[in-house]
Amino acid sequence: MIAIGFEGSANKIGVGIMEHSDDGKVSVLANPRHTYITPPGQGFLPKDTAAHHRAHVIPLTLEALAEANLTPKDIDVICFTKGPGMGGPLTTVAIAARTLSLLWGVPLVAVNHCVGHIEMGRMITGADNPVVLYVSGGNTQVIAFSEQRYRIFGEAIDIAVGNCLDRFARILGLPNEPFPGWQIEQRAKKGTQLIDLPYTVKGMDVSFSGILSHMESLVRDHDPYLPDAPYTADDLCFSLQETVFAMLVEITERALAHIGATEVLIVGGVGCNERLQGMMGEMATQRGAHLFATDERFCIDNGLMIAQAGLLAHKHGVVTDLTDTWCTQRYRTDEVLVTWR
The missing domain is CATH 3.30.420.40 (ATPase, nucleotide binding domain)
Structure with missing residues (x-):
């Protein structure tokens, strides 16, 4: 067919x-x-x-x-x-x-x-019965299959992680080509200073609106593009990625432990971020599990x-x-x- x-x-x-x-x-x-x-x-x-x-x-x-x-x-x-x-x-x-x-x-x-x-993720990667982290511009969910349904274990209670990244890219004036999250990922690779940011995990749910507001205030207080700023735009992108991805890895690990799964699958547009894949892969390895992920051809x-x-x-x-x-x-x-x- x-x-x-x-x-x-x-x-x-x-x-x-x-x-x-x-x-x-x-x-x-x-x-x-x-x-x-x-x-x-x-x-x-x-x-x-x-x-x-x-x-x-x-x-x-x-x-x-x-x-x-x-x-x-x-x-x-x-x-x-x-x-x-x-x-x-x-x-x-x-x-x-x-x-x-x-x-x-x-x-x-x-x-x-x-x-x-x-x-799409299951077909491309060959994952059988994984815990799924679905991260995109409009959705953030931790999912596992049970009794003919994809059950949601946890999710964003306000804005999706991709929306958080996209809106911060707009605050910094980063290009939308090919997509804002990619621009933040490249900036983050050059960041050297980890700035303390709000870390909001509520049980199995996460919240990103407070982090975004805090990031906006940091840009408003000190223009990160000025040479005498206490942090650079690269530092801000690096710190944002590290914080929000740590939150996502935490709730995914909790779901993995709860159902005793041995596979993790990342899907959605944010899922092609190499840093997120790296952090999730480290967690999976420590638990004796295997990470499945794809590139932008199938994540986006x-x-x-x-x-x-x-x-x-x-x-x-x-x-x-x-x-x-x-x-x-x-x-x-x-x-x-x-x-x-």
Whole structure:
């Protein structure tokens, strides 16, 4: 079976094509995407992001079909992101998926964005039953599978870790190309001074808004770009990364110990950060566990992850009726009945 997946819950529009053969082989056929980039210091608005997605969804679809050497008649199922995400961009992708479903006569499967990240990570890395740390611009969750659901053990109670990093990059005026978190990661590699920051872990949950406010006050008190400042922009990026990643490793380790797991999988856009992978890997090694992670091709939002999760569901009888292809900005990971595991 061959699935085409459409992802556009935030500032990236992606179209991926995945094939599951009868002998169990899984093949990645195409995975192009395009990112809406704003000027330094600015975020992306839903209406502008939706306009970007409308402009690129058809060219990306044609590019994916050409790369996979397929025609519409070869597609068995169309998968799209139902949520969570930004309303305007989600709607744009859903309309494209519905239109192609009617034109091609192909069934639809609505996919939870978070579950898409998990299934993509499991497929690419070969992780079997890991504790999952899902970290992105809109979500921060520690997840484990139990009784047909991806159960949330802990999460951010205010803003996601990726949102915290992105907003601090804006405060420093860092470029959004290729993405703000990458800019902070490169700056952090040159930082030498670890600044004491708020460390907010509440049971299995974390909070990042207070850290962000404190970082903003540090920049306001002393311009880190001035030569006589007590700390540099590199020091601030280094300190922010070390603090928030330590918080994430702590709650992931607690979940790992609670269920006795031997695998950890990091997914989501922040998951391609090498420092986070390094810190998590050290913790996993100390516990006799194994870390699974991927690079930006699969960590960052892409259409392939939607195709993979949708195809798994479709092979177990899931089809989304056209009247149910609405989108939602709030769609929790544990709402999905995981019929394929």
